[in-house]
Amino acid sequence: MEIPDDLHYTKEHEWVRVEPDGTVTIGITDYAQEQLGDIVFVELPKPDDETFVLKDEAFAVVESVKAASDVYSPITGKVIESNDDLPDNPNAINEDPYGDGWLVRLEPKNVDDVEDLMTSEEYEELVEGLED
Amino acid sequence: MRRTPLYEDHVAAGARMVEFAGWQMPVQYNSIVAEHHAVRRAAGLFDVSHMGEVELTGPGAEAACARLFANDARSLAVGRAQYSMIANPRGGLIDDIIVYRLGAERFLVCVNASNAAADLAWIREHESGSCTITDRSDATALIAIQGPEAVAIVAMLAPAAQALVRFGVGELQIAGVRALAARTGYTGEDGFELFVDAGAATTVWRTLLERGGERGLIPCGLGARDTLRLEAALPLYGHELGPDTSPFEARIGWAVKLNRPDMIGYQALSAAAAGAVRRKLVGFFVEGGIAREGAPVFAAGSAAGDAAERAVGNVTSGSHSPTLGRAVAMALIEIDAGAGPFEIEVRGKRRSAVVTNLPFYVKRA
Numbered sequence A: 001m002e003i004p005d006d007l008h009y010t011k012e013h014e015w016v017r018v019e020p021d022g023t024v025t026i027g028i029t030d031y032a033q034e035q036l037g038d039i040v041f042v043e044l045p046k047p048d049d050e051t052f053v054l055k056d057e058a059f060a061v062v063e064s065v066k067a068a069s070d071v072y073s074p075i076t077g078k079v080i081e082s083n084d085d086l087p088d089n090p091n092a093i094n095e096d097p098y099g100d101g102w103l104v105r106l107e108p109k110n111v112d113d114v115e116d117l118m119t120s121e122e123y124e125e126l127v128e129g130l131e132d
Numbered sequence B: 001m002r003r004t005p006l007y008e009d010h011v012a013a014g015a016r017m018v019e020f021a022g023w024q025m026p027v028q029y030n031s032i033v034a035e036h037h038a039v040r041r042a043a044g045l046f047d048v049s050h051m052g053e054v055e056l057t058g059p060g061a062e063a064a065c066a067r068l069f070a071n072d073a074r075s076l077a078v079g080r081a082q083y084s085m086i087a088n089p090r091g092g093l094i095d096d097i098i099v100y101r102l103g104a105e106r107f108l109v110c111v112n113a114s115n116a117a118a119d120l121a122w123i124r125e126h127e128s129g130s131c132t133i134t135d136r137s138d139a140t141a142l143i144a145i146q147g148p149e150a151v152a153i154v155a156m157l158a159p160a161a162q163a164l165v166r167f168g169v170g171e172l173q174i175a176g177v178r179a180l181a182a183r184t185g186y187t188g189e190d191g192f193e194l195f196v197d198a199g200a201a202t203t204v205w206r207t208l209l210e211r212g213g214e215r216g217l218i219p220c221g222l223g224a225r226d227t228l229r230l231e232a233a234l235p236l237y238g239h240e241l242g243p244d245t246s247p248f249e250a251r252i253g254w255a256v257k258l259n260r261p262d263m264i265g266y267q268a269l270s271a272a273a274a275g276a277v278r279r280k281l282v283g284f285f286v287e288g289g290i291a292r293e294g295a296p297v298f299a300a301g302s303a304a305g306d307a308a309e310r311a312v313g314n315v316t317s318g319s320h321s322p323t324l325g326r327a328v329a330m331a332l333i334e335i336d337a338g339a340g341p342f343e344i345e346v347r348g349k350r351r352s353a354v355v356t357n358l359p360f361y362v363k364r365a
Helices: A030-036 A111-116 A120-131 B007-012 B032-041 B061-068 B113-126 B150-157 B159-163 B198-215 B222-231 B266-273
Strands: A014-018 A024-028 A039-043 A058-064 A068-072 A077-082 A104-108 B016-020 B023-028 B043-047 B052-057 B080-087 B093-103 B106-111 B132-135 B140-146 B169-174 B177-182 B191-197 B217-220 B279-286 B296-299 B313-321 B326-334 B342-346 B349-356
Touching: A014 A111, A024 A030, A104 A111, B007 B016, B007 B198, B023 B032, B023 B222, B032 B043, B032 B217, B032 B222, B043 B198, B043 B222, B052 B061, B052 B113, B061 B106, B061 B113, B080 B113, B093 B113, B093 B169, B093 B177, B106 B113, B113 B132, B140 B150, B140 B198, B150 B159, B150 B169, B150 B191, B150 B198, B159 B169, B169 B191, B169 B198, B177 B198, B191 B198, B198 B217, B222 B313, B222 B326, B279 B313, B279 B342, B326 B342
Parallel strands: B043 B217
Antiparallel strands: A014 A024, A024 A104, A039 A058, A058 A068, A077 A104, B016 B023, B043 B140, B052 B106, B052 B132, B080 B093, B093 B106, B140 B191, B169 B177, B177 B191, B279 B326, B279 B349, B296 B313, B296 B342, B313 B326, B342 B349
8 A cells, every 4th residue: 555655635535745836736545546446437627717626525536347436625726737648548546546647736725725634644544444 | 244165265365355145255356347358358267156056856846947937947958057037927027047957857046146035935935846945055156267268277177068068067077076067157258157065165266266377267256247247238136137127128038938828927928028018128338427227317408397307217237348448338218218319317417328239248259
């Protein structure tokens, strides 16, 4: 189970990376992709000036063979980019959840909001609790 | 929760176990999609020991099968199997089954795990008393090996396997274990289903995996079994089939033989065969997500409030087809719903659904 220590996490198993330019990238964790199994369909928001996502609101859907799962935004912001490669290759989330499997990039309303999220240590504890 | 004799092997192999019909069963070992492809391209090994086995023996066994089951067991030669059903008097189904004729007066019936208890009670209640009914479920393990390499793998251990024809059944010796081998399956591929004593299941399972590995054999879970049977449009009880669904709605009317007026359900099934059915099972390609079981099907263009708003049917099974790389669904829709276009509700949104011929996948000859 990979849990990079430079990311922020949510209890719904999303990760957030703060980029050098102040934008944030969002994806689902290694644990989440493993629980879901083979991901075969992804629905992402379209980036434009009007596409805002709100903290704790479902903004994307990932579907595995067995089930559909909403992805909740860890943070409020404007969608500036969606991972266009995912609809044709949703399996990238399984293979590289913290890299090629990223979902969207946001311009956060307030980048300090990420400080409210879990650290890698806190998230690791959460996952260990779930696996018991 | 019940466990099959192979439970420890599944856990040791890292399978994800789920509850199914009161049993703890492997849903996947590693990846449903990879396991699915293994069966289409090489071979997969399935533990389906949760399924039930009921034996009918004695001078009256043939007549009992002929009355209890919708296909005509009298036409079965010894060493042959047929797809059949247990119909209720309304012409709906209590279960769909495979009947194996093991002797002139000996029939083995393989039933769904979810219906095993009800089937046994029904058979005991309606059997005329002229045959012996034995529940073999606890003493029997069932291992399915399926895929283009399946026959060659079994033949490495038991050369006689080659001689078993499709829907043939006979005894094989596999790793010193006596197995009742049937050239049947539930994946749309060639292969065998092997009935063995519960105590010998691990020997057969491990030997097949060991020897079959070189030909690409891997263990497969119920997840791949479901996507494989869906591509092959094989109905699953509780989804396409049920007490209020006619076999003539569910595309299995071909297995109903209306040549015995004393067979249970004869009148209702005769009426259904003559056209008295409300629905038909159709296949869809779905855009924009996976239409899951229960999703309503609409005539395209109808919107909330329209007269045409009423759903014309519901999805019975829907998933991603790994072979086709797209979302597929089977749905029971009203027989006069027309030719489409249709839409299916996927996570609250109407999505385009294009009718396509069933099955979605046919094995190359």
